[in-house]
Amino acid sequence: MSRGRVGDRVSGIRERIGRAATRSGRRPEDVLLVAVSKMQPIELLIEAREAGITVFGENYLQEAEGKIALLPDADWHFIGKLQGNKVKKAVSLFTCIQTVDSVRIAGEVSRRAVEAGTVVPVLIEVNLGCEWSKAGVDPAALPGMVEAVSGLPGLALRGLMAIPPAARDPDESRPHFARLRALLCEARRKAGGGERMTELSMGMSDDFETAIEEGATMVRIGTALFGDRAGRRP
Numbered sequence: 706m707s708r709g710r711v712g713d714r715v716s717g718i719r720e721r722i723g724r725a726a727t728r729s730g731r732r733p734e735d736v737l738l739v740a741v742s743k744m745q746p747i748e749l750l751i752e753a754r755e756a757g758i759t760v761f762g763e764n765y766l767q768e769a770e771g772k773i774a775l776l777p778d779a780d781w782h783f784i785g786k787l788q789g790n791k792v793k794k795a796v797s798l799f800t801c802i803q804t805v806d807s808v809r810i811a812g813e814v815s816r817r818a819v820e821a822g823t824v825v826p827v828l829i830e831v832n833l834g835c836e837w838s839k840a841g842v843d844p845a846a847l848p849g850m851v852e853a854v855s856g857l858p859g860l861a862l863r864g865l866m867a868i869p870p871a872a873r874d875p876d877e878s879r880p881h882f883a884r885l886r887a888l889l890c891e892a893r894r895k896a897g898g899g900e901r902m903t904e905l906s907m908g909m910s911d912d913f914e915t916a917i918e919e920g921a922t923m924v925r926i927g928t929a930l931f932g933d934r935a936g937r938r939p
């Protein structure tokens with residue numbers, strides 16, 4: 706990609722986010738753009754940073770560590786599969802962990818955050834019924850998990866995250882986005898005065914406008930900003 710392309714794409718995406726937010730009765734600044742930079746070269750991240758991107762999303766700890774060292778003034782969200790033995794490192798590197806998917810992992814985040822003297826904002830990843838992916842908490846188990854997790858020290862439960870099943874058309878994902886929003890309302894009640902539990906991380910390159918119309922407060926956008934990724938991983 707030639708220099709400057711990422712900057713143009715950032716403005717194009719921001720306009721589309723703004724219009725979708727307005728359609729859903731919100732302000733453009735109510736939707737956070739998380740630039741998903743996994744498997745993208747650092748040059749493109751620097752371009753994005755210069756174009757005003759403040760938050761990056763990464764899936765792999767080792768890859769992220771090098772990039773974070775080069776762009777330490779940005780916010781970094783972890784959006785990959787979190788293994789128990791990597792939690793300490795994730796807590797030290799990331800400003801938010803979006804993919805907490807078990808009480809065990811939440812407990813480990815809590816323990817490591819307390820050890821480090823910090824409080825980590827987290828989202829619970831929900832499995833909205835995608836057969837191909839086992840990531841995320843079953844919606845039926847969500848209320849119990851929220852109850853177990855919301856009182857933990859060192860961890861601030863801020864909301865929910867999901868990747869709906871693959872779809873050909875963004876409108877196919879709409880009911881999944883609506884469902885995640887309903888689950889958030891229910892979870893907030895469970896958390897007991899969880900007024901800070903407001904985040905809905907949903908929507909990617911192909912469906913972020915639909916997600917915003919259904920209430921997304923964070924969209925995670927990779928290829929629409931950076932182009933195709935260098936390689937594929939499971």
Ligand SMILES: *Cc1c(COP(=O)(O)O)cnc(C)c1O
Pocket residue numbers: 741743764784785868909910911925926927928929
């Ligand atoms: C890779 C990834 C994205 C970005 O997907 P695009 O289709 O490239 O926008 C968003 N969320 C998660 C969890 C991802 O792993």
